[in-house]
Amino acid sequence: MTDAGKAVARAGAEAYPRIVAALIRVTGDWTLAEDCAQEALTLALERWPRDGVPANPGGWLMTVARNKATDVLRRAAVERRKLAELALLTAPAREGEEVVDDRLRLIFTCCHPALALEARVALTLRTVAGVPTADIARAFLVTEPTMTRRLTRAKNKIATAGIPYRVPAGPALAERLPGVLAVLYLLFTRGYDADGEPAFAAEAIRLARLLAELMPREPEITGLLALCLLQHSRRAARRDNDGNLRPLDRQDRSRWDHAAIAEALALLPSTTGPYALQARIAACHTATPTDWPAVAGLYDQLYAQLPTPVVALNRAVAHGYAHDPAAGLRLLAEARAGGALDGYPYAVAAEAELTARAGDTTGAVALFEQAAAVAPSAPERRALLARAEELSREEEP
Template identity: 50%
Template sequence: MDAGEALTRAHREEWARVVATLAKRFGSLDLAEEGAAEAFATAAERWPRDGIPPNPGAWLSTTATRTTIDRIRRESTRDARHREAMLVYDTATEPLGAIDDDRLRLIFTCCHPALAMEARVALTLRMVGGLSVPEIARAFLVQDTTMGARITRAKAKIAAAGIPYRVPAASDLPARLAGVLTVLYLIFTEGHLASGADTEPVREELSGEAIRLTRMLHQLLPDDGETAGLLALMLLTDARRSARVSSLGELVPLDEQDRGLWDAARIAEGHALVRARLASGEAPGRYQLLAAINAVHTDGERSDWVQVVALYDQLARLDPSPIVRLNRAVAIAERDGADAGLTLVDALAPALDGYHGFHAVRAELLRRLDRTLDARAAYTAAIALAANTAEVAYLERMRERLA
């Protein structure tokens, strides 16, 4: 029996079985048929060249499964998560309410005030944002198992309490806004600097979608300062995307970036939003202060670190989290010297020892102070904890330079 005859027989005997197996595993007949079609196309190309495998049916089933998994990995899983969440929360019969975009409505729906804020955010990132449990865990600086349990408990609470997941009315939006902004910010952050070792260092589809949804939210709530601040922060950060990763696949620090590659239109739009918020006279919130910091970084040829430190001082009063204090220490090191910054960084060790960024900052400051052995150890710790490929490549090069 030649390869063509074997393929014809396998096609006749195995097509239905392969499709049924894939449909059961992935829950989609379309995906199953596409995966089977690709597997048979691969067989048509390879079998005449490589010979008929010992078990053609098993070969087709395995190849179809791998092809389908690859397709899912290549494409964004957000639409699948969206459909899943729509089924779980049964919002299809509800009116559109105040929000016309399906995904934005669903984010508001998931951010129900009956759940604790961290549970709302984690569940929404999983169900709507399409982020994996490890990606969400890294965003919260907790273990994968901890985050998995948190999401499971949130789902259990929904089921036990019968929490109604409906499209929120306009009057419900303010109570859910903080959770929605957090979700959008974390989705953007994962796109801006992906935390998975098996993904591209920058995931433009995530950051782009976060900007689209935040822009829509700003149009819906034009007078909300934090929404405007988050949009400005995203625009000013994303404007530097083309300059952030070198042709060698390494992360490029801010002061080494080619500013000619920055997106001038996005910078102008972000600056305009920041100026409008300053002109409002209202006390700025967290996202507005972060946007103002990024406005300083994108204004002129060099960052004004005196202004940056002053803004971080305000931010630390609103949000004294270890990450904010770490970033403030970096700014102080730029303004007052590496010694001053390192003292502040070392004080954060109990809270941030498992965070790669903490060790990366220490390594850089130790390098500036010519403490080579300590710097090498800090770079090694940062590399062991980092997952982003561009960031790892940069850290490895910096460690090698110490030699």
């Protein structure tokens, strides 16, 4: 890529959501806003290599997008009021209050609970992050035309249902913020999973940073950012040189991103919200060895707030390591009693590991093989079978 091309990519990553957010606020037309922002980027790729990168790349893109929107609205004979408002969208020389509000409005609108969760994630990727529709479709395992239709339906629902383009205030903000954070965390996990799209995890971190910058008094945002940074810091060590998954306790810690860890530890809030607690749990794993009693205590607090099957599963594992395998197996049996974890491969794998620690190697091997049979990805299946084989070798005379 040329220097000008890199400049377009950098400016686009920063300016695209600003441009789209501002144009949506003024015109109310999502498609027009996205099209004009994309046309501005296309024109930059054509002109900047020839004319040089402008002194204010983001301002240049905003001006081009605004002018293109103005032309479209003129041709469509849209109300003079909208044309007058568009004229106010001059290229900003500095960060303004209005632009900040626009970006927040866009995030909260894309993450509105009236939309299906997957639609919220896809719309956030496309509109806030500017991820190409083809990349989003690949991550969701659908065709590009299918994803285009889904995005169109989501935008139409925003229009027809009258979903407000604003940041909620007061009690409404406290109600809506967890939903926004859930979308960002789901976006992160889609990129962090064994077969995930790494760029999505990085994009979730970027958006979490943006939220933390725009809403600095919300500790759960800081907690989410710290949690994502801590988990993402281990990405390079999650696989060995042959591409096989490595569990946390067997990773080469020299391959961890220690700058990201330091940033996360400095961000850790002392509050006890769900994301803050999860971030503090992740921080415990950066120590050598892991402080399992602390992890177990934090999971007790988390389970009191979020008594979900997955939290119960992780709590059981933590207690199994912090105290003794029997304690973990008892808690795991309680977590599985309702049937919510039936067929869940990670629950079977957790039982297998605790069973191995309890000394029942034969039972553990069978459970690891059972977990491998229902593992959602080939890397995870290989890792589970490798652990079963390792235990089998240890049992040989």
